[in-house]
Amino acid sequence: MPSSNSYHPQSRTTAALTLLSSVFFIWGFLTSLNSVLIPHLQQVFQLSYTESMLIQAVFSSSPLLISLPTVKLMHSIGYKNTLLFGLTLTAAGALAFYPAAAAFSYPLVLLAVLITAMGVAALQVVATPYAVALGDRRTASSRLTMASGINSLGTTIAPYIGALVLFSAVDLSAQVKAELVQGPYLVTAAVIILLIIIMKISFLPEPQQISVKQKQKTVPAWRYRHLLLGMLTIFCYTGAEVSIGSFLLSYLNEQSNYTTQTGAKMVALYWAGAMTGRLLGPLLFRYICSRKVLFINALTAAGLILYAVVSPGISGGWALIAVGLCNSIMYPVIFSIALDKLGESTAQASGMLVMAGVGGAVLPIMQALLADSSSLVISLIIPAVCYAVIMAYSLFGWKPCILGGRQRLLTE
Template identity: 45%
Template sequence: MSSITSPSSASRAAATTAHSNYTTPLIALTTLFFMWGFITCLNDILIPHLKSVFQLSYTQSMLIQLCFFGAYSIISLPAGALVKRISYKWGIVTGLAIAAAGCALFIPAAGYRIYALFLGALFVLATGVTILQVAANPYVTILGKPETAASRLNLTQAFNSLGTTLAPLFGAFLILSAATVAATNATPEQLDAIRATEAAAVKLPYLILAVAFLILACVFAALKLPVVEEDEQQGEQLPGNSAWSYRHLVLGAVGIFVYVGAEVSVGSFLVNFLAEPSIANLPEADAAHYVSYFWGGAMIGRFIGSAVMRYVDDGKALAFNAIVSAVLLLITVTTTGHIAMWAVLAVGLFNSIMFPTIFSLALHGLGKHTSQGSGILCLAIVGGALLPLVQGTLADTIGIQMAFLMPIACYLYISFYGVKGSRPRAS
């Protein structure tokens, strides 16, 4: 009797073949995660640098994060519609080209030495990064088995953390070190020349990044990436008329909002916090090197998480990390010296799996609504614009150390989402 391959067997065979063809595109996508991690973390160096150049308060310096992450609130939903229309691949190419233009705008901003121009350049840069996020994050979850989506996204996000680890070293060497030397050797009469030198220090780094984004845009335009229709995603789709119908997506969007807000708030204040006499009393250029420990911890945690989460429930792992992060921040605000310093730096290790895990849990079961859901989640990244502004106001009023109380509330919500709010269901 001859054997006949059933449709289900054929489908499984086709899926297995498809999965084996996803290795090259996933490798290519990791470069994007690296680049936007690098460019986002460079803001942590830009904040103390421009704070010195323009003599800003903490609240005013947080306008950098407001403009950068504020782009997500304006661009995310249109970006979701754009990616749905032109495909994940061309969404990535478009995002890279816009990011390159944003980096190039730093050159005239530094030349004219106007803070508003820096903020405008950051907004354009963030527009490109937003489109990249909307396209690349769900693309990674689709390219492979649905049950390993969180693990896969954690692995690619580990390379995002590699970018965030290297960015402070890059910024300290090319931006803060030049400014420190100029300030040390200057007399009061040379103040304007010092500010001009400090402003000009951003030109070379952002020119290098503009070229890198353009090269990547050309590479992705030439690559043959698999076209995956959302209707064909693996896994069973939950019922729902739109992405907004899914309770676990909406709660996940809140989770993304508070997570990004907490992470950016902590990272943005690290250089100034470590410079405090009661903490480590470090010069800004030296403090920037320690910021790499914060982001390096996130990188290590994501590599560990990508392996461990193949065996541990995603929601429970998320809740555990969130609770530990809250405890570490409580230690940060109640102690001084090296204990407070290493407690806040250790938060990076436990931040590691949060963003990709929340993202993949929130998109689970959305099927044809995945692009819209991704746009909603990227819209929630606006938390990185608003919550650092809140922490900046707290730092100006109750002190930079006590301001770290704010992210604790964020991590408590994330622990709730991991335990209960992430359970997939349509409203």
């Protein structure tokens, strides 16, 4: 008769995925909170589009600093301890907002954003391949899509909460308005610390390396063509998603005449669309190939953005909000395709893919520069081009292939 502490792989895997979903939620919350933090601080510190977008640039460029060190941590101390490291760093960054806001210093706010973002990037590096490894590779897209659905719950809630906290009060001094950001980040830090305690005392299985043929084990990650193209596609996807999320409130204010608070709440609908699609994604993938869904969504997103360009106004604003639904399955599908058949290079490849998220720093700055020099409406052309790249990856770039000498396609 088995003892009470016998190993139950399925139940422990389920528990691990549940805890991982909490991690996905946290980084989604903190990422989309930027959607209202940027316009709020733009008003508080009287910033231009480009200056305010430094928040997003700092946040999205952090993977360049932390991704590869996180991969080394995964190999040396394991997945669980690396998760705890990422959570601790994230909590430290959230706590740093308190003195930064109290000092009324935009550079200190950017430093708090950087620390928080480095923690979030570390969580992305370890949690995503962890979710892929905890189960059958053939169902990896479904697991990542479901976890991303929880991530999108965080991205949906954050703008709404941010709107209530940051834009509900009027006739306040700039100093007091700056200090309004302390509350959401302090609460987030408290939740993270509680999660750290739970994870510290919980059993989390260490995933086994994906089994591959011996001859594939020595192939460095950078030689996989579908990984390199996947990095380009992740670069474009994160850039497009972040750009629209960051500029949506300004578009709604300028083109649709919504108040700041109403527009901020509507930004939550953009992220809610992503959450809805990600929760429905696993069911949809039972009947339609994930790559086909990726193509259809990218094509639709590009069309919606072009509509917002040629028909600025209320309908254009709703078109941009609808892009959130199109975004829903893109990241998990691209990520799982790019990791396909990488074997022992999976952890390194995951770090490379997370680093490709620097598109969320580069492309919003490019759009901000174009918005300052031309107009916000015209600048939407940049994310539209990004979705064209995603379409190309879903059609041509996804096939697992090793570069070098004669290219070799990887098959079962």
